[in-house]
Amino acid sequence: MPSQQYNGGPWYPGNEPGGGGYIAQRMMSTKNEKHALYATLFFQIGHYCIRPWPWILVALSALVLYPNLAAGDEKLGFVMAMKDFLPPGLKGLLLVAFFAAYMSTISTQLNWGASYIINDFYGRFIKPNASQKQLVYASRITTLLLMLVSLAITTQITSIAAVWAFIMETGAGLGLVLILRWYWWRINAWSEIAATIAPFVGYGVAKFILGWEFPDSFFLTVGFTTIVWIIATYATRPTPESKLQAFYERIQPDGAWAPVRKSLGLPKPKTKVYHLLVAWFSAVVMVYSTLFLIGDLIFQNYGRFFIFLATAILGLIVMVLMSKRVKFFED
Numbered sequence: 001m002p003s004q005q006y007n008g009g010p011w012y013p014g015n016e017p018g019g020g021g022y023i024a025q026r027m028m029s030t031k032n033e034k035h036a037l038y039a040t041l042f043f044q045i046g047h048y049c050i051r052p053w054p055w056i057l058v059a060l061s062a063l064v065l066y067p068n069l070a071a072g073d074e075k076l077g078f079v080m081a082m083k084d085f086l087p088p089g090l091k092g093l094l095l096v097a098f099f100a101a102y103m104s105t106i107s108t109q110l111n112w113g114a115s116y117i118i119n120d121f122y123g124r125f126i127k128p129n130a131s132q133k134q135l136v137y138a139s140r141i142t143t144l145l146l147m148l149v150s151l152a153i154t155t156q157i158t159s160i161a162a163v164w165a166f167i168m169e170t171g172a173g174l175g176l177v178l179i180l181r182w183y184w185w186r187i188n189a190w191s192e193i194a195a196t197i198a199p200f201v202g203y204g205v206a207k208f209i210l211g212w213e214f215p216d217s218f219f220l221t222v223g224f225t226t227i228v229w230i231i232a233t234y235a236t237r238p239t240p241e242s243k244l245q246a247f248y249e250r251i252q253p254d255g256a257w258a259p260v261r262k263s264l265g266l267p268k269p270k271t272k273v274y275h276l277l278v279a280w281f282s283a284v285v286m287v288y289s290t291l292f293l294i295g296d297l298i299f300q301n302y303g304r305f306f307i308f309l310a311t312a313i314l315g316l317i318v319m320v321l322m323s324k325r326v327k328f329f330e331d
Contacts, residue, residue: 037323041283049290053298110150114142165214170199172218173225183255183273185248188239194232198225272326279322286315 026043027036062077065084069076082094118139123130130138157163177195181187202224206217238244244260247253254273261268293308295301 044283044287045290048287049294052291053294056295057298110143110146113146114139117142117146166203169203169214169218169221172199172202172221173223173229174199176226177229180255182251182253183257185244185257185260186233186238188233188236190236191229191233195225195229198228201228275322275325279319279326282315282318282322284315286312286319289315 026039030036030039058078058081062081066077066080118135122138123135174195177187177191199221202221206212206220241263245264248257248260289308289312293305293312296305296308
């Protein structure tokens with residue numbers, strides 16, 4: 001089933017700057033860092049380069065087959081193409097696929113939400129001595145309550161696109177914290193809490209007080225959220241030194257960790273940030289080039305196909321070389 005779309009790009013709950021649980025699960029299930037890198041890269045190519053093209057081809061066909069669709073009804077071309085061209089057996093299979101995708105998403109989100117509430121809140125603050133049986137019972141109740149709340153919210157939803165726009169705008173500005181927490185020792189839990197709550201306030205002000213729409217509201221929310229989490233960071237105490245030292249000894253992060261490194265009596269390591277940035281940029285170039293070269297191959301634009309192929313190969317070579325410089329490939 002196509003992932004939810006917003007402004008033309010496939011969105012899934014794992015492509016936020018911090019990576020998210022989806023990406024972390026894939027990486028931690030691999031044999032070593034080398035396998036984790038290639039597995040994640042393969043997913044990016046499959047998700048952003050290969051997966052969209054069936055949707056694009058159907059959309060382009062629908063534009064030709066149904067040219068008289070009213071403005072705002074263009075998306076109905078997908079449904080009409082399914083109805084007119086799929087045989088009965090494949091229609092049934094497609095319906096089952098839609099139901100399966102829907103149920104897998106719903107069950108994942110319910111279990112995910114319940115795990116946060118039980119493991120991070122209930123089991124930690126409400127009943128820290130709870131037995132496994134009590135935790136399982138509480139998780140069942142929590143899952144049911146989450147489902148009921150979700151059903152109530154669903155009655156107020158009139159557009160799927162509006163829902164994903166809301167989710168993106170109420171998370172605007174959080175990405176910088178999710179990245180910098182690896183590179184700046186001063187980021188603490190209050191930084192993340194502030195960056196999680198602030199977008200709702202910024203979005204509310206932009207939407208309901210100023211009357212701004214996307215993308216103007218998005219930029220305002222990002223700026224507001226950034227100011228809030230920076231203030232929260234300096235207004236609260238840093239993470240306990242023992243935690244910072246344990247994290248640094250295990251991860252050896254780059255960036256602004258000088259106070260922690262000095263407290264451990266460790267020398268300044270050779271920075272890897274620049275190599276990482278080059279590796280990241282070359283990987284982005286490779287992925288986008290692969291996306292376009294597939295399209296040019298389909299439409300027989302062989303001149304552009306070879307240009308994008310060469311660019312993709314160059315991006316891959318640079319990414320591998322930079323990855324070796326930061327010793328990603330040590331088993």
